[in-house]
C-alpha cells in the first residue's frame with residue numbers, strides 16, 4: 001500500500017502529502033484541483049487519488065463540491081487551477097483520447113425528449129469509437145437490458161420518470177466495456193429495486209476489474225458497495241482511503257443499556273466523559289477513558305447498567321465527525 005492509499009485526514013493546517021508518480025497506480029488523480037465561482041470556493045485544492053480496480057465512494061453533504069469535482073474530472077468544467085489525470089492522460093487537454101475509455105453518468109445527460117430511450121442510446125452509440133454499424137444494435141439492447149429498461153425502451157424519453165432517466169443515463173455509460181466508470185448520484189430518483197440494481201451493476205463492474213467512482217449521499221450505499229471512500233466537506237477533501245481503514249479510524253465506543261439514559265449521559269458528562277444518547281442507549285467514545293471506568297462512574301451515580309458492549313463505528317459516525325462544522 002502506498003502512502004497515498006492510506007486513510008488520510010486532510011486538514012488545512014496539515015502539510016499536503018508529497019506527490020509521487022502515480023499514473024500506473026491510479027485510474028484518476030487530481031492535484032491541487034480548485035474551482036471558484038466569484039467568491040464561492042466550490043472545490044478547494046483537492047488531491048484525489050482513485051486506485052485502479054477500486055470502487056471509490058465520494059461522500060459529502062449538499063454543496064460540498066462532489067459534482068463540481070466529478071465534472072472537472074470528466075473535462076465538463078474547467079478548473080480554476082490544478083491538474084486532472086484520467087487513465088494516465090491529462091484532462092481537459094487529452095479528453096478526446098481518454099473519454100471513450102470512461103463511462104459517465106452526470107447530472108442532466110442531454111437526451112432528446114422526443115426520441116425513445118432506444119433511439120437516444122443509438123445516437124450515443126454512434127459516437128462510440130469502438131462500436132460499428134453492425135455491433136451498435138446489440139450493444140444498445142444489452143445496455144438497456146442491463147439497467148432493466150428493455151420494456152420501456154421504445155417509449156419517448158419525455159415520458160420517462162426520473163428513475164427511468166437515470167437508468168438510461170447509466171445505460172449510456174455502460175454501452176461498451178470501460179476502464180473507468182464515473183457515476184454522480186446514480187441512485188437519485190430510483191426506487192429500492194432500482195437502487196439494488198445499481199448496487200449489482202457496480203459489483204459486476206468491480207468484478208470485471210473496472211474502476212468505479214461513485215458519488216452518493218447515502219452512507220449505507222457507500223458502505224455496502226465501495227472499497228474506498230473520499231469524504232468532501234465545504235469544497236475540501238477531508239479524508240480518503242480504504243473504507244475499512246476509515247471505519248477503524250473512528251475509534252472504539254461503548255454502548256450502555258440502562259433505564260435512565262438521560263441521567264447516565266448527564267452523570268458521565270459531569271465527569272468530562274464524552275457520552276451521548278444513541279438509539280435508546282448511552283454511547284461513550286473510548287478515546288480518553290476505558291470501559292470499566294465508564295461503568296464504575298455510572299454505578300457511582302446510581303444508574304442501573306443492564307448491559308455494556310463494544311460498539312462498532314459506522315460510516316455514519318465517521319462521516320459526522322469528519323463533516324461537523326467547526327464554527
Ligand SMILES: Nc1ncnc2c1ncn2[C@@H]1O[C@H](COP(=O)(O)OP(=O)(O)OP(=O)(O)O)[C@@H](O)[C@H]1O
Pocket residue numbers: 037040041042043060061062063064065066067068069217
Ligand atoms: N455553476 C455554478 N455557479 C455558481 N456556483 C456553483 C456552480 N456550481 C456549483 N456551485 C457552488 O459550488 C458549491 C459546490 O457545489 P456542488 O454541486 O459541486 O456540490 P455537491 O457536493 O455536488 O452538492 P449536492 O450533493 O447538493 O449535489 C456549492 O456552493 C454550489 O452552490
